[in-house]
Amino acid sequence: MKLSMSLISTLLLASTALAVPHKNAGLARRLQRRARTMRDSSNRAKDSSTKTEASSASSSSSSSIEYSENWSGMAITSPPTGETFNAVSGKFTVPTPSVPSGVDSTDGEYSASAWVGIDGNTYSTAILQTGVDFTVTTSGEVSYDAWYEWYPDYAYDFDLTISAGDVIAMYVNATTTTSGSATIENLTTGKSVTKDLTSTSALGGENAEWIVEDFEEGDSLIAFADFGNITFTECVAATSASSEGVDSAQVMDIENTDDEVLTSVTKISDSSFEVSYTSSSSGSTTSSGAGSSSSGTAGSGSGSGGRGSGMGGGKGFDSISTSGAGASGKGFPSLRAVRRFLKWGRPSTSGGI
Numbered sequence: 001m002k003l004s005m006s007l008i009s010t011l012l013l014a015s016t017a018l019a020v021p022h023k024n025a026g027l028a029r030r031l032q033r034r035a036r037t038m039r040d041s042s043n044r045a046k047d048s049s050t051k052t053e054a055s056s057a058s059s060s061s062s063s064s065i066e067y068s069e070n071w072s073g074m075a076i077t078s079p080p081t082g083e084t085f086n087a088v089s090g091k092f093t094v095p096t097p098s099v100p101s102g103v104d105s106t107d108g109e110y111s112a113s114a115w116v117g118i119d120g121n122t123y124s125t126a127i128l129q130t131g132v133d134f135t136v137t138t139s140g141e142v143s144y145d146a147w148y149e150w151y152p153d154y155a156y157d158f159d160l161t162i163s164a165g166d167v168i169a170m171y172v173n174a175t176t177t178t179s180g181s182a183t184i185e186n187l188t189t190g191k192s193v194t195k196d197l198t199s200t201s202a203l204g205g206e207n208a209e210w211i212v213e214d215f216e217e218g219d220s221l222i223a224f225a226d227f228g229n230i231t232f233t234e235c236v237a238a239t240s241a242s243s244e245g246v247d248s249a250q251v252m253d254i255e256n257t258d259d260e261v262l263t264s265v266t267k268i269s270d271s272s273f274e275v276s277y278t279s280s281s282s283g284s285t286t287s288s289g290a291g292s293s294s295s296g297t298a299g300s301g302s303g304s305g306g307r308g309s310g311m312g313g314g315k316g317f318d319s320i321s322t323s324g325a326g327a328s329g330k331g332f333p334s335l336r337a338v339r340r341f342l343k344w345g346r347p348s349t350s351g352g353i
């Protein structure tokens with residue numbers, strides 16, 4: 001999968017003529033959405049950056065914290081003997097993200113994602129996952145996307161409007177190792193969306209996880225948003241014979257390449273835990289200390305009626321033919337190029353969406 005991703009990246013870099021200027025806000029928005037389909041939520045960096053230390057902060061039964069550059073939360077790394085996980089679910093309340101204090105304010109946008117999934121930790125060749133991204137720009141615009149993904153295929157957006165404060169339930173269910181579904185439910189309204197999925201990349205049913213992620217767009221990690229804290233509740237990992245909560249799960253925290261630990265996990269019960277953004281003390285350029293009063297980011301709703309218009313549906317991008325780099329100097333990859341590549345036949349997935 002690493003190979004295919006880097007191949008795609010190379011291809012996309014070669015097509016900068018299709019990259020996009022961001023003076024057109026609507027276009028930039030769609031391009032962001034498109035770029036989001038380049039999400040890569042595997043946890044490849046984990047092994048190289050894994051270290052453990054006594055967990056004093058987390059009053060959990062887990063005795064250690066595993067550090068990852070990408071994932072924070074809880075991950076069960078093996079099902080009961082003789083069984084495999086086929087359903088993982090959890091709930092959380094959608095936070096209002098804010099720009100981390102002390103960052104260079106010219107920096108564009110900051111995101112994080114909360115999701116549940118089967119596999120992807122120790123079992124690395126497939127992940128069935130679903131969740132919600134939250135993004136805040138330095139100008140205070142907040143947006144959300146609900147999505148599903150059967151890695152190594154890309155993430156696709158659900159057509160669902162998400163707002164801060166929504167209580168969201170997330171479910172991934174595997175019916176076989178190569179088929180299943182992802183569901184996001186708005187518990188405030190009871191409305192839910194489900195996507196049936198198939199893949200040629202078989203699940204192992206070895207891992208179950210509830211994660212807040214610094215996800216990847218293109219071939220680099222997005223700038224991580226201050227998400228405040230996210231409490232996962234009613235966490236259930238099920239096999240066909242039994243179910244369990246997070247008692248046996250491994251605590252994971254994000255430590256970036258500057259050795260700053262950006263998250264802190266606190267276990268609340270077997271079915272609930274909290275992930276908090278812990279602002280890094282070092283490197284703070286301005287803003288005297290605790291800037292994280294979450295400054296009421298104007299208009300935390302999702303507003304813009306065009307959101308959720310179905311990235312997976314693939315409409316509307318065909319006329320993109322502009323030049324220049326995208327926001328903050330990042331060239332957004334071209335959907336057209338991606339599609340072309342997919343048509344050429346991406347080896348490792350059916351894309352069966």
Ligand SMILES: *[C@@H]1O[C@H](CO)[C@@H](O)[C@H](O)[C@H]1NC(C)=O
Pocket residue numbers: 160161162163166185186187188189191
């Ligand atoms: C959930 O319901 C609330 C209240 O009606 C609404 O504002 C919000 O947009 C809904 N979110 C989703 C994800 O459907």
Ligand SMILES: *[C@@H]1O[C@H](CO)[C@@H](O)[C@H](O)[C@H]1NC(C)=O
Pocket residue numbers: 087088089171172173181183194238
């Ligand atoms: C997924 O599994 C849960 C139980 O874990 C169940 O309540 C839910 O209905 C299932 N959803 C689908 C779409 O099969």
Ligand SMILES: *[C@@H]1O[C@H](CO)[C@@H](O)[C@H](O)[C@H]1NC(C)=O
Pocket residue numbers: 228229274
């Ligand atoms: C979550 O974050 C808020 C704001 O930072 C804080 O006041 C609150 O204590 C946190 N919740 C918990 C359970 O720590």
Ligand SMILES: CC(=O)N[C@H]1CO[C@H](CO)[C@@H](O)[C@@H]1O
Pocket residue numbers: 040041042043044045069070214215216221
């Ligand atoms: C899947 C993913 O985002 N993995 C990334 C984790 O972080 C390392 C280091 O930045 C990246 O190399 C991985 O690609």
